[in-house]
Amino acid sequence: MAEPKPDLDTLPLKAQASALDFYYGDFQALKKIDMPIYEKRVTALIGPSGCGKSTFLRCFNRMHDLYPGNRYVGEISLHPDNVNLLDKSVDPIEVRMRLSMVFQKPNPFPKTIFENVAYGLRVRGVNRRAILEEKVEEALRAAALWNEVKDRLQDMAFNLSGGQQQRLCIARALATEPEILLFDEPTSALDPIATASIEELITELKQRVTILIVTHNMQQAARVSDFTAYMYIGELVEFGWTDDIFIKPKNPQTEAYITGRFG
Amino acid sequence: MSANRLSHRASRHVKERIIESILFLAALVSVATTLGIVYILVKESVVFFNQVPLWDFLTDTQWTPLFDDAHFGIIVLLSGTLVSSGVALAVAIPLGTLIAIYLSEFASARAREFAKPVLELLSGVPTIIYGYFALLFLTPLLQKLIPGLPGFNLLSAGIVMGIMIVPYVASISEDAMRAVPMSLREGSYAMGATRLQTALKVVFPGALSGIAAAYILGISRAVGETMILAVAAGMQPNLTWNPTESAATITAFIVQVALGDLPHGSVGYQTIFAAGLTLMLLTLVFNVLGHMMRRRFREQY
Numbered sequence: 420m421a422e423p424k425p426d427l428d429t430l431p432l433k434a435q436a437s438a439l440d441f442y443y444g445d446f447q448a449l450k451k452i453d454m455p456i457y458e459k460r461v462t463a464l465i466g467p468s469g470c471g472k473s474t475f476l477r478c479f480n481r482m483h484d485l486y487p488g489n490r491y492v493g494e495i496s497l498h499p500d501n502v503n504l505l506d507k508s509v510d511p512i513e514v515r516m517r518l519s520m521v522f523q524k525p526n527p528f529p530k531t532i533f534e535n536v537a538y539g540l541r542v543r544g545v546n547r548r549a550i551l552e553e554k555v556e557e558a559l560r561a562a563a564l565w566n567e568v569k570d571r572l573q574d575m576a577f578n579l580s581g582g583q584q585q586r587l588c589i590a591r592a593l594a595t596e597p598e599i600l601l602f603d604e605p606t607s608a609l610d611p612i613a614t615a616s617i618e619e620l621i622t623e624l625k626q627r628v629t630i631l632i633v634t635h636n637m638q639q640a641a642r643v644s645d646f647t648a649y650m651y652i653g654e655l656v657e658f659g660w661t662d663d664i665f666i667k668p669k670n671p672q673t674e675a676y677i678t679g680r681f682g
Numbered sequence: 683m684s685a686n687r688l689s690h691r692a693s694r695h696v697k698e699r700i701i702e703s704i705l706f707l708a709a710l711v712s713v714a715t716t717l718g719i720v721y722i723l724v725k726e727s728v729v730f731f732n733q734v735p736l737w738d739f740l741t742d743t744q745w746t747p748l749f750d751d752a753h754f755g756i757i758v759l760l761s762g763t764l765v766s767s768g769v770a771l772a773v774a775i776p777l778g779t780l781i782a783i784y785l786s787e788f789a790s791a792r793a794r795e796f797a798k799p800v801l802e803l804l805s806g807v808p809t810i811i812y813g814y815f816a817l818l819f820l821t822p823l824l825q826k827l828i829p830g831l832p833g834f835n836l837l838s839a840g841i842v843m844g845i846m847i848v849p850y851v852a853s854i855s856e857d858a859m860r861a862v863p864m865s866l867r868e869g870s871y872a873m874g875a876t877r878l879q880t881a882l883k884v885v886f887p888g889a890l891s892g893i894a895a896a897y898i899l900g901i902s903r904a905v906g907e908t909m910i911l912a913v914a915a916g917m918q919p920n921l922t923w924n925p926t927e928s929a930a931t932i933t934a935f936i937v938q939v940a941l942g943d944l945p946h947g948s949v950g951y952q953t954i955f956a957a958g959l960t961l962m963l964l965t966l967v968f969n970v971l972g973h974m975m976r977r978r979f980r981e982q983y
Contacts (some may be wrong), residue, residue, distance in 0.1 A: 427701040428734045468803040478870055480768070484869070485867075512874055512875075519872065520872040522869060522872075524865060526863070526866055526868070526945060528866060528869065528883075528884050528887075528888070529866075530887065538883070542874055542879055543874065591869075591873065592872075592873075595873070600965060663776065
């Protein structure tokens with residue numbers, strides 16, 4: 420954190436949310452969100468339960484399309500092509516081909532370790548054994564899991580520990596070389612040691628991918644992120660460099676939340 | 683005050699004990715009935731096996747219990763049961779699985795609300811009606827396709843029996859697939875998978891043991907089915923593995939003898955208990971297998 424902070428205008432953008440509203444049926448869960456996502460940086464979304472941080476995250480890969488009655492207004496443009504990924508003419512499957520997601524609870528598929536990591540590639544029509552083997556190994560190495568599982572790739576994924584399962588899910592998400600990796604409270608179901616290893620991993624992964632992480636753990640946001648966004652009841656209250664937000668927040672509400680007086 | 687309270691609780695306790703005993707008795711009736719059936723089957727079968735060696739029962743290739751030269755090869759009846767059940771499963775498993783995949787993964791909530799009761803209605807149709815449907819509708823139809831098909835045949839009975847089991851297989855498989863956690867589906871969609879890929883590559887394998895249980899429970903229904911076979915497959919014992927022939931199944935034979943005028947206590951009459959015991963063991967094995975798989979499936983999540 421000692422490094423001098425570059426001017427925000429000079430940072431390359433990976434995505435930009437503009438005037439984003441989101442509705443679950445009649446209930447408006449997100450209100451006029453404007454927020455940049457900078458390339459190859461970690462952006463943390465924090466805020467009390469029900470503030471809309473997960474809802475916001477799930478807009479990026481159009482997960483809300485899976486359920487009826489959900490509606491987006493406004494846009495999230497994906498760079499460099501500058502396409503509004505929320506546009507009705509954009510196929511959500513194509514969006515999900517470019518963004519991967521890691522969920523709150525590890526959710527490995529009922530398949531072998533190898534097939535879990537190969538899943539995204541197979542879905543994309545890659546079936547050549549040599550390519551799959553290469554990509555699976557690379558993804559498992561990137562997720563710091565290779566050494567633990569290299570001799571048991573044909574074991575069922577359920578046999579792994581919780582922390583290993585979550586790293587497997589990260590490997591699965593990485594195997595398709597996504598442009599943005601979305602983390603939805605990835606350590607909330609894990610013990611402190613597994614949490615530490617996932618956090619370390621996230622810090623390493625930002626070399627290769629843009630990361631957006633929802634967390635209810637403020638220390639975690641402070642440890643892993645470059646930028647932090649504080650949300651409250653569907654609104655973005657404050658966005659900025661993580662150390663600015665944590666050391667000298669501009670908004671008194673943010674300060675109250677961060678210092679633990681609220682939320 | 684406190685003594686009053688204590689006595690009040692005690693009276694409630696007695697009431698609860700009475701209700702508990704009534705419920706227990708109700709449960710006991712069904713358990714006792716089952717035990718009674720097993721007891722009679724075993725007792726009467728012992729009488730049978732005192733006259734016919736078990737070895738002959740298992741290895742003889744003729745079933746002529748009512749002739750002077752009596753033979754008691756259960757394999758003859760078993761072949762009819764297995765062939766008709768095989769045909770039924772060849773219909774019910776693919777159809778039932780497809781319906782389950784559709785209902786669980788593709789159908790809208792509305793379509794599901796409509797289709798599920800209809801399916802359950804289908805499983806409430808009396809099997810005698812299915813039997814006549816096979817004999818009077820399906821068999822003539824099949825006879826046009828397969829010349830020389832006898833009026834009674836295992837194929838027609840088996841197909842209709844399969845249709846009868848479809849709702850059963852579909853309903854249990856659908857339950858199993860719906861029990862697969864939403865988080866797995868979301869994980870699959872998040873990887874860019876389509877609905878079909880998610881259904882086939884994640885939900886189906888995730889529900890596999892539950893689906894296998896549905897298949898096995900379907901098998902045990904097919905094996906125990908009586909009316910359709912008695913009506914449409916014929917009563918002639920016939921050792922065959924060819925579904926286009928006519929053959930009696932274990933169940934059809936039991937009906938025939940039970941309704942006939944054989945004297946109680948004769949070996950011919952005793953055969954139905956040995957046949958019944960065989961049938962019960964067969965369905966018992968399948969039921970136990972099916973429930974074991976169901977339990978294993980529940981533990982998985």
